[in-house]
Amino acid sequence: MTNKANLNNLTKSEEDYLKALFQLLIEDNSEKVGNNQLAEYLKVSPASTNNMIKKLKTKNYVVSEKYGKLELTDEGRAIAVRLIRKHRLWETFLYNYLNFSWDEVHEVAEQLEHIKSYKLIDELDRFMDFPEKDPHGELIPNAKGEYKVIPKITLSSLVEGDVCKLVAVNDGSVNFLRFVSEIGLALSSEIKVLEVREFDKSIRIQFNDTVETVTRKFADNVFVKVV
Amino acid sequence: MTNKANLNNLTKSEEDYLKALFQLLIEDNSEKVGNNQLAEYLKVSPASTNNMIKKLKTKNYVVSEKYGKLELTDEGRAIAVRLIRKHRLWETFLYNYLNFSWDEVHEVAEQLEHIKSYKLIDELDRFMDFPEKDPHGELIPNAKGEYKVIPKITLSSLVEGDVCKLVAVNDGSVNFLRFVSEIGLALSSEIKVLEVREFDKSIRIQFNDTVETVTRKFADNVFVKVV
DNA sequence: TAAAAAAGTTAGTCATGACTAACAAAGCAA
């Protein structure tokens, strides 16, 4: 059993590296995650990640062979899931109780997720009556550390004529999130794909009587479920 | 005018030093605060404080002559007051909404006070409907940075026969706070001083039909108003 | 399959914020 002492003892940096690794491995479902990929994701140099990975290996949170791919141990994974739980609970709190908008919650949650207190997060969960999803549509891991992914594909993977429902958005970019709201899209919006343009992969979509053309990059960050 | 850019840019350490200096200078009303006193308060070495003070002086938050006493600039003071505002608002939130007890709030608030977001703290304030006092009885500075102290003296300064009301407690020690609750004291308790023992300065007090003998050290941390 | 490109590693440096040990200045007391 992973024991209570683990969560503490970790620096903010160590936590951020483990979370990033989890996001690349599990959320992006990558076949292989390498040192440089992690570096790019975290916007640090490959030397920095190499160094931190070394440390996380001695602490038994990460496993890898020299020049080989990176993997999380069960313990490393558990820490990452707890961070994601904290992050998403805080985002939900900011959004539902403190008048934060879609695009404002992520940055502050990035800080709040590192506050060390079991009671704080479990009480926050209770206070909000155990919410299932965060403001971007993602599932919040429960107190037992169970992590589930909502079934979804990217809008960019659809073809002409497909009809889908927006179930989640990538919350990494403030500008992207603002733009999503601006054009009138929100969680649960029903979207119809009118046309996929071959030469630049831009997509013409329709939702609530609005027709918009969005880029491939935009569509990559919108997660949907075909209806 | 102190401008918005200030609050950010500061490390957790820098913030903690400024807050500590404020607490020694203003809250403890010390005539003179020296380097070693600050070191002892923060439980670091005099070399560490000397080093940090040097940095805070170049950043114009602290003023002092070599071998002279430490003082805060208006800007340094403003940063400290904002930290105290954040600390007390978070303590109030934890206590009133998340089932934290008197003695649990301080430690977590020590972390939460360093979260950087103007919106977060002002919205938290609004969410709680602009509370006046924190769970230990201290006044919460408002968004304009106005800092006020509640009129109070220590229980230990009273003499036989005095009757007072408990208005605040020192929140630094978990054991102390737990003991205060255990014997049945709370904010607003009316206390009568039955006897002050000369040889060890212990005090016999009465409150809600209870009679207790408390030590000088205990009485130093209980703040009262004579009625 | 050999050269080139990409990925990963190592060495050395820097800033931050701790520390100890040694030293200097102030403040007090005899």
Next chain:
DNA sequence: TTGCTTTGTTAGTCATGACTAACTTTTTTA
């Protein structure tokens, strides 16, 4: 006023987590 004690400062070290530059290994491609 002279020493003794307290207070403050400086120098040098360490851990953490960044960085660049140089090097090595692996993978790709011609």
